[in-house]
Amino acid sequence: MNLNGKAAIVTGGARGIGKGVSLAFAKAGADVLIVDREGELGRETEAELRAIRPGSFFLEFDLVKHERLSEIVDAAVSRFGKLDILANVAQAATIAPILDQTLEQAKVGIDTGFLPTFMLMKAAHPHLKKTGGNIVNFGSGALLSGVRDQGSYAAAKEAIRGLTKIAATEWGSDGIRVNLVCPFAMSPGVAAWKQYDPAGFELGLQRIPLGRGGDCETDIGEAVVFLASDSARYITGHTLMVDGGQTKVF
Amino acid sequence: MTKELEGRVALVTGASQGIGQGCSRAIAAAGAKMFIAQRNVENAEEEAKYLRATYGVEVEVMKVDVTKRAEVDAMVKACVDKFGKLDILVNNAGASVAKRLENTTDEEMSYWFDLNYFSVFWAMRAAFPIMKAQKYGRIINMGSLNGVNAHMFTAPYNASKEAVRALTRTAAVEWGAHGITANIICPAANSRNAEEYFAANPEMEKAILQQIPAGRFGQAEQDIGPVALFLASAASGFMTGNTIYVDGGGHINGVPWRPYVED
Numbered sequence: 001m002n003l004n005g006k007a008a009i010v011t012g013g014a015r016g017i018g019k020g021v022s023l024a025f026a027k028a029g030a031d032v033l034i035v036d037r038e039g040e041l042g043r044e045t046e047a048e049l050r051a052i053r054p055g056s057f058f059l060e061f062d063l064v065k066h067e068r069l070s071e072i073v074d075a076a077v078s079r080f081g082k083l084d085i086l087a088n089v090a091q092a093a094t095i096a097p098i099l100d101q102t103l104e105q106a107k108v109g110i111d112t113g114f115l116p117t118f119m120l121m122k123a124a125h126p127h128l129k130k131t132g133g134n135i136v137n138f139g140s141g142a143l144l145s146g147v148r149d150q151g152s153y154a155a156a157k158e159a160i161r162g163l164t165k166i167a168a169t170e171w172g173s174d175g176i177r178v179n180l181v182c183p184f185a186m187s188p189g190v191a192a193w194k195q196y197d198p199a200g201f202e203l204g205l206q207r208i209p210l211g212r213g214g215d216c217e218t219d220i221g222e223a224v225v226f227l228a229s230d231s232a233r234y235i236t237g238h239t240l241m242v243d244g245g246q247t248k249v250f
Numbered sequence: 251m252t253k254e255l256e257g258r259v260a261l262v263t264g265a266s267q268g269i270g271q272g273c274s275r276a277i278a279a280a281g282a283k284m285f286i287a288q289r290n291v292e293n294a295e296e297e298a299k300y301l302r303a304t305y306g307v308e309v310e311v312m313k314v315d316v317t318k319r320a321e322v323d324a325m326v327k328a329c330v331d332k333f334g335k336l337d338i339l340v341n342n343a344g345a346s347v348a349k350r351l352e353n354t355t356d357e358e359m360s361y362w363f364d365l366n367y368f369s370v371f372w373a374m375r376a377a378f379p380i381m382k383a384q385k386y387g388r389i390i391n392m393g394s395l396n397g398v399n400a401h402m403f404t405a406p407y408n409a410s411k412e413a414v415r416a417l418t419r420t421a422a423v424e425w426g427a428h429g430i431t432a433n434i435i436c437p438a439a440n441s442r443n444a445e446e447y448f449a450a451n452p453e454m455e456k457a458i459l460q461q462i463p464a465g466r467f468g469q470a471e472q473d474i475g476p477v478a479l480f481l482a483s484a485a486s487g488f489m490t491g492n493t494i495y496v497d498g499g500g501h502i503n504g505v506p507w508r509p510y511v512e513d
Contacts, residue, residue: 168499172463209426209490219488226485231476234438234468237502238495245422245431245490 002229004029007080009072009124011063011116012090014041016187017138017216021087022049022056024221028229030085031055033076037062055080063090063116070123083127085228087136088117088160093153101152109156113138117160121167125176134177134236136224137164141182141243161239168237177236179227184243185214209245253281254483259333261285261326261377263316263369264343266293268441269392272470273340273478278305280479285329285336287314288343308333316343316369317361326376338388338482339377341370341414346396346407348509354405362406367413374421374432387430388482391418393493395436399504403511415493422491431490433481438497438505439468457506464498473498 008025012018013034022032026049034049036042039060046058059075076083091113094105117137128135139161142154161180168178184190190213194201205211214220223242226232241247255277265274265286278284278301286301288294291313298309310332314325329336344366349358370391381387396404397411414434421432444467448455459465468474477496480486495501 165502169463169502172499173465177464209423210431210488211427214488222485223489226480231480233476234464234473234496234498235477235494236463236499238499240489240494241492242489244488245426245492247491 002028002225002231003085006030006084006228007076007082008085008087008228009033009035009076009083009120010087010089011035011072011120014038014045014058016189017183017185017220018087018089019045020185020216020221021089021224023052023217024225025085025087025228026052026056028225029053031080033057033059033072033079035059035061035063035072036090064111066111066115066119069116069119072120073123073127077127082131083124084131084133085136086120086124086128086133087138087224087228088113088120089138090116091138091156093150093156095149095153097149098151106152109152110159113156114159114163118163121163121178125171125174128176129174132175134179134228135167136228137161137178137180139180139182139239141184141241141246144182144247164239165237172236177232179232179236180239181220181224181227182239182241182243183214183220183223184208184246185216185220187216207246208243212244214242214244253279254479255338256281258282258337258482259285259329259335260338260340260482261287261329261336262340262342263314263373264288266290266297269437269439269470269474270340270342271297272439272473272475273342273390275301275471276475276479277338277340277482278307278309280483281305281307282338282482283307283333284309285312285333286310287312287316287325289313289315316373317364319368319372322369322372323376326373330380335384336377336380337384337386338390339373340390340478340482341373342392343369344392344411346404348403348511350403350511351405359406363410363413366407366410367417370414371417374417378425378430381430382425382428385429387425387428389418389421389430389432390478390481391415391432391434393434393436395438395495395497395501395505398436398493398501401507403509419491426490431481431486433486433490434493435474435477435481436493436495436497436501437468437470437474438462438500439470439474441470454507458500461503461505462498462500463502466498468496468498
């Protein structure tokens with residue numbers, strides 16, 4: 001059990017990668033607060049988590065309420081007594097050519113991913129300083145490549161990556177590690193892609209050395225457990241690709 | 251409780267000190283059978299005794315000069331002959347020296363490439379058939395921030411380490427279909443040499459520490475070893491072709507290491 005007795009927050013924890021990470025955290029011994037705007041899915045996942053770690057719970061919360069995000073950290077700390085890990089998985093995006101995106105659409109990635117990450121990191125800082133905890137933020141292969149239609153999404157992810165490195169530099173002396181994971185997994189979004197464009201999906205698979213999409217829990221979740229655990233105590237400011245070897249830069 | 255690497259066989263070059271020792275101990279602690287190979291066989295025997303006594307694993311030792319292809323081939327063959335398999339290959343042996351690029355001779359460049367790059371290529375090529383047959387392999391090679399950031403006065407080392415990274419990433423792409431992953435660790439950890447150097451150069455030690463967010467140097471066993479264990483295990487099965495910086499964050503803004511060189 002690599003995360004025995006740890007207390008974690010996972011945003012976007014109701015489904016997909018966030019759910020995979022939450023389950024992996026719980027199986028590794030952590031108590032998890034999952035946060036999501038999807039109430040029904042959140043409650044379903046909460047039940048699954050409680051079967052492994054009864055202390056885990058779900059908080060329905062829309063992360064675009066930027067000024068209230070500290071309530072999430074307060075909820076975790078008041079329930080768990082402390083905070084060891086903050087995993088900022090939640091991210092929505094507008095997928096469309098730049099020329100087709102309105103201002104509102106362009107803001108989605110920043111408002112649902114970057115700013116929540118920024119504000120939650122700030123709120124979590126004093127608690128993570130007490131425990132020598134760590135933060136795992138989420139990027140995407142999109143931030144390294146230049147896939148069409150991902151203009152505002154890739155920008156939000158690169159913003160998170162930049163923030164991650166500066167936070168690692170500023171908070172190293174506080175004993176807080178800050179890292180980024182770039183996963184490629186069979187999340188609901190990717191599964192939808194497979195359904196609507198099976199030929200395109202198969203073609204995409206051919207570019208993956210390990211020949212498959214990742215499992216949210218056993219592939220992505222396990223790697224995040226490693227990064228959040230003591231095994232990675234000397235890793236900070238790092239971008240960890242968990243994508244079956246697709247990475248083209250680095 | 252079963253140990254993570256029970257039933258696996260790991261080959262580590264240069265396991266008797268520094269990073270190699272840290273990685274080797276972490277892998278042995280997880281229950282793998284160990285094959286350790288290096289030039290200084292007395293030190294290797296000492297380390298083997300420690301591994302057997304501390305972790306209760308079988309350890310085979312072989313005297314190998316990794317700059318000689320025939321010896322690297324023989325090393326891999328001996329491991330497979332002894333244990334019947336080879337799951338984890340840690341190419342750790344390597345070194346560098348400080349010298350101005352323009353003063354570097356052909357012989358020097360060639361030697362450093364034999365030690366740091368060709369040794370790795372030969373070992374990987376020799377290990378491929380058994381790993382392919384197993385449909386399982388974990389290759390862990392060592393990179394360096396010297397290479398990534400082109401530190402001054404270690405050109406042969408820089409070039410050979412970057413060559414190792416390209417080699418590793420190519421193997422990741424070509425061999426992924428066979429269940430073989432290949433990754434690089436860029437470590438920063440204290441060693442006897444580093445400690446001696448810092449004792450003689452306290453200003454350099456201070457300057458470098460300031461650029462490390464973690465505020466301390468790494469310890470091979472506690473800090474690097476667990477990462478090698480992760481890369482050697484099933485949990486990292488969806489990661490390949492990656493460079494993992496295990497350096498307390500030094501890579502973020504670079505490390506101002508500059509050795510003394512003669513004119």
